[in-house]
Amino acid sequence: xxxxxxxxxxxxxxxxxxxxGYMEHQEKNAxxxxxxxxxxxxxxxxxxxxxxxHDKIGTAIAMNSxxxxxxxxxxxxxLTSDSLSNVGQLPLTLLPFNKxxxxxxxxxxxxxxxxxxxxxxxxxxxxxxxTLENLYTQAGEIKDELRQVQHTAMENNxxxxxxxxxxxxxxxxxxxxxxxxxxxxxxKIEGFAEGNIDSSISGTSSEDHKYENVTGTxxxxxxxxxxxxxxxxxxxxQDLRITGTGDGAxxxxxxxxxxxxxxxxxxxxxxxxxxxxxxLVDRAVKEKTISLNDGFKKAEExxxxxxxxxxxLLNSSEYGNVGIYTFIxxxxxxxxxxxxxxxxxxxxxxxxxGLTANNYYLNHHKREIPEPTLSSEEARDFVNPNVDIQEExxxxxxxxxxxxxxxxxxxxxxxxxTYRIFINAKDGTEEKVEKLNGKEINYAGI
Amino acid sequence: xxxxxxxFIIIICLVAIGLQETYNPNEVxxxxxxxxxxxxxxxxxxxxxxxxxxxGYYKGKIDGVFGWGTYWxxxxxxxxxGLDIDGLAGLKTRQKLVDASxxxxxxxxxxxxxxNDFTYYGGTPLSEQTRxxxxxxxxxxxxxxxxxxxxxxxxxxxxxxxxxxxxERTTTAVNVPQGFSQNDIDLMANAVHGEARGEPYxxxxxxxxxxxxxxxxxxxxxxxxxxxxxxxxxxxVADGQIWLTPNEKAKEAVLDAxxxxxxxxxxxxxxxxDTATSSWIWGRPQIKRIGKHIFCK
Numbered sequence: 001x002x003x004x005x006x007x008x009x010x011x012x013x014x015x016x017x018x019x020x021g022y023m024e025h026q027e028k029n030a031x032x033x034x035x036x037x038x039x040x041x042x043x044x045x046x047x048x049x050x051x052x053x054h055d056k057i058g059t060a061i062a063m064n065s066x067x068x069x070x071x072x073x074x075x076x077x078x079l080t081s082d083s084l085s086n087v088g089q090l091p092l093t094l095l096p097f098n099k100x101x102x103x104x105x106x107x108x109x110x111x112x113x114x115x116x117x118x119x120x121x122x123x124x125x126x127x128x129x130x131t132l133e134n135l136y137t138q139a140g141e142i143k144d145e146l147r148q149v150q151h152t153a154m155e156n157n158x159x160x161x162x163x164x165x166x167x168x169x170x171x172x173x174x175x176x177x178x179x180x181x182x183x184x185x186x187x188k189i190e191g192f193a194e195g196n197i198d199s200s201i202s203g204t205s206s207e208d209h210k211y212e213n214v215t216g217t218x219x220x221x222x223x224x225x226x227x228x229x230x231x232x233x234x235x236x237x238q239d240l241r242i243t244g245t246g247d248g249a250x251x252x253x254x255x256x257x258x259x260x261x262x263x264x265x266x267x268x269x270x271x272x273x274x275x276x277x278x279x280l281v282d283r284a285v286k287e288k289t290i291s292l293n294d295g296f297k298k299a300e301e302x303x304x305x306x307x308x309x310x311x312x313l314l315n316s317s318e319y320g321n322v323g324i325y326t327f328i329x330x331x332x333x334x335x336x337x338x339x340x341x342x343x344x345x346x347x348x349x350x351x352x353x354g355l356t357a358n359n360y361y362l363n364h365h366k367r368e369i370p371e372p373t374l375s376s377e378e379a380r381d382f383v384n385p386n387v388d389i390q391e392e393x394x395x396x397x398x399x400x401x402x403x404x405x406x407x408x409x410x411x412x413x414x415x416x417x418t419y420r421i422f423i424n425a426k427d428g429t430e431e432k433v434e435k436l437n438g439k440e441i442n443y444a445g446i
Numbered sequence: 447x448x449x450x451x452x453x454f455i456i457i458i459c460l461v462a463i464g465l466q467e468t469y470n471p472n473e474v475x476x477x478x479x480x481x482x483x484x485x486x487x488x489x490x491x492x493x494x495x496x497x498x499x500x501x502g503y504y505k506g507k508i509d510g511v512f513g514w515g516t517y518w519x520x521x522x523x524x525x526x527x528g529l530d531i532d533g534l535a536g537l538k539t540r541q542k543l544v545d546a547s548x549x550x551x552x553x554x555x556x557x558x559x560x561x562n563d564f565t566y567y568g569g570t571p572l573s574e575q576t577r578x579x580x581x582x583x584x585x586x587x588x589x590x591x592x593x594x595x596x597x598x599x600x601x602x603x604x605x606x607x608x609x610x611x612x613x614e615r616t617t618t619a620v621n622v623p624q625g626f627s628q629n630d631i632d633l634m635a636n637a638v639h640g641e642a643r644g645e646p647y648x649x650x651x652x653x654x655x656x657x658x659x660x661x662x663x664x665x666x667x668x669x670x671x672x673x674x675x676x677x678x679x680x681x682x683v684a685d686g687q688i689w690l691t692p693n694e695k696a697k698e699a700v701l702d703a704x705x706x707x708x709x710x711x712x713x714x715x716x717x718x719x720d721t722a723t724s725s726w727i728w729g730r731p732q733i734k735r736i737g738k739h740i741f742c743k
Binding site for chain 1: 486511617618621624630651670683698713736
């Protein structure tokens with residue numbers, strides 16, 4: 001009897017311990033993941049901030065007016081402080097990383113001092129401009145190095161918890177890519193001279209207004225299905241699924257989708273007028289057989305067929321076997337950046353894989369565009385004299401206050417970079433300066 | 447030191463030169479018939495960049511991606527040669543360019559395959575225009591070439607040419623959307639894969655679009671990483687599923703979202719109605735349902 005009681009008590013005890021142990025283990029895991037996530041966030045934010053900072057410094061170099069430069073410098077200052085805080089959250093205490101931190105605070109101090117100064121009375125001196133250019137190059141090198149570390153870390157699924165462990169145990173032999181990468185960054189900065197002290201399209205207005213260009217009468221589901229067969233480019237009555245949107249939607253839509261095994265498609269149509277907002281076709285894209293330029297012709301044909309008129313190509317890019325094209329509206333020779341649509345074309349056979357016209361329907365309307373007050377020559381005087389202007393257009397963009405303004409758009413080169421600069425056609429305000437990139441070293445290819 | 451010996455050496459030299467010529471055909475990789483425009487990638491772009499560099503118009507890296515630098519170089523070339531200035535490498539432009547420049551396709555592709563830092567200016571021996579990546583990564587940034595090693599020039603050239611058989615045709619750069627790095631795209635692809643890998647394609651684009659809408663929104667962090675790793679924001683992040691290796695579909699979905707596709711209609715929240723435990727989320731104004739997720743404001 002006593003023996004049985006003992007067995008039962010022991011059994012319950014063992015089971016209890018096991019359960020308790022398991023729960024502890026689960027909790028520990030959850031906490032580990034959470035700690036890891038915090039490190040990951042700090043790390044990815046750091047690389048992103050440095051990249052952004054590099055871009056902003058590059059843009060600042062091409063700016064001309066005080067009104068733009070001061071906020072830009074303040075923005076760089078904010079990014080240095082963000083980056084420093086990110087560095088502070090990484091488990092790098094045992095790793096010499098102070099040079100990088102000093103470098104960041106140098107940039108911060110320089111930009112802070114220049115940002116709060118009245119640049120109208122006391123503009124940037126040549127020496128300061130040179131400093132800015134140096135900082136630009138150096139930030140570029142650090143950015144490349146960090147992006148490389150980031151790529152390796154993600155490709156190999158490296159954990160910051162392991163870095164922490166490796167650093168804590170001071171295991172000299174431990175070959176930790178992250179640690180090595182950060183050491184390289186630090187070395188790069190040591191080598192620098194001691195003398196140092198943004199939607200993807202510009203001008204897209206920020207959504208907060210009603211759809212300007214959705215016209216027509218309300219269509220029923222039958223009609224919507226008919227339109228969608230045309231847009232999907234399918235003939236027979238396939239199993240199309242259709243649903244309406246809920247009350248959270250900015251505009252009532254029908255969502256239509258179908259799936260026939262190796263191909264599926266999705267479409268958003270406005271209930272009023274049946275305009276296509278989003279089209280997405282998903283299928284495997286084979287070897288490329290047509291060029292980006294041929295794809296452009298297909299895209300152009302497609303949008304003309306679907307009643308988008310006077311659109312011109314702004315940008316085209318090849319990603320794998322897919323071409324992505326951005327078109328903007330051109331009203332009598334004036335480019336309207338906010339009325340944009342994007343088209344995605346498969347470069348294996350020229351099929352349309354996607355269309356997004358949200359911005360177009362949100363913003364497009366006939367505008368009263370005034371005549372420019374300034375001549376193009378006068379406007380050029382407001383551009384940084386170091387920028388070598390190559391192309392010019394008249395363009396309508398929304399400025400920082402969200403108002404649409406008529407501007408001269410200049411595309412120009414400074415150093416190795418290309419900039420898009422908008423000068424207000426009425427009073428010469430430098431409305432927007434953008435550094436154009438769009439390509440990057442292929443990290444996977446090295 | 448007989449005359450015979452001298453003649454023999456001269457003959458050997460001539461033969462060697464002859465061999466070199468056959469090893470170095472100028473027009474190995476002629477342009478294909480396509481019109482090349484900004485944003486294109488691949489071999490034609492490599493040739494375009496190399497040829498423009500040969501005659502001094504293009505000063506950037508020969509990386510096979512037709513970016514802004516190549517665009518301006520091409521336009522300036524068209525301007526100087528009396529062609530229509532459209533920044534497109536069409537038939538006429540390519541013909542003029544081929545006439546005006548040389549292109550050693552094997553050499554260029556070998557440099558790319560070996561990952562060397564190289565340039566392709568006409569009038570300078572090729573061997574002076576290349577540096578191996580590994581040897582230069584020390585202090586770096588000491589500007590191009592200038593190393594004096596003329597005796598080995600010929601030898602190096604043939605060595606490179608022999609290597610060319612296994613060249614893999616890749617470009618050393620890739621297109622990325624304005625303001626994003628491949629790493630940002632990869633990180634988002636991780637999140638999308640972790641959150642929505644069983645979903646239809648548009649459902650994956652939708653999740654990526656929500657991440658971007660949050661970056662834009664003033665009530666969320668301002669970076670992709672900040673949004674993704676925000677505590678308790680995404681279940682896949684909290685339970686570690688984000689570290690599953692994403693497939694190409696997830697990446698494509700992210701790219702579409704970045705390029706402007708947003709099937710959610712500006713949603714900043716979404717949830718799975720079967721598993722959602724918070725009653726708060728049900729109170730949000732719903733926009734639509736895609737796959738298993740309900741998207742809301």
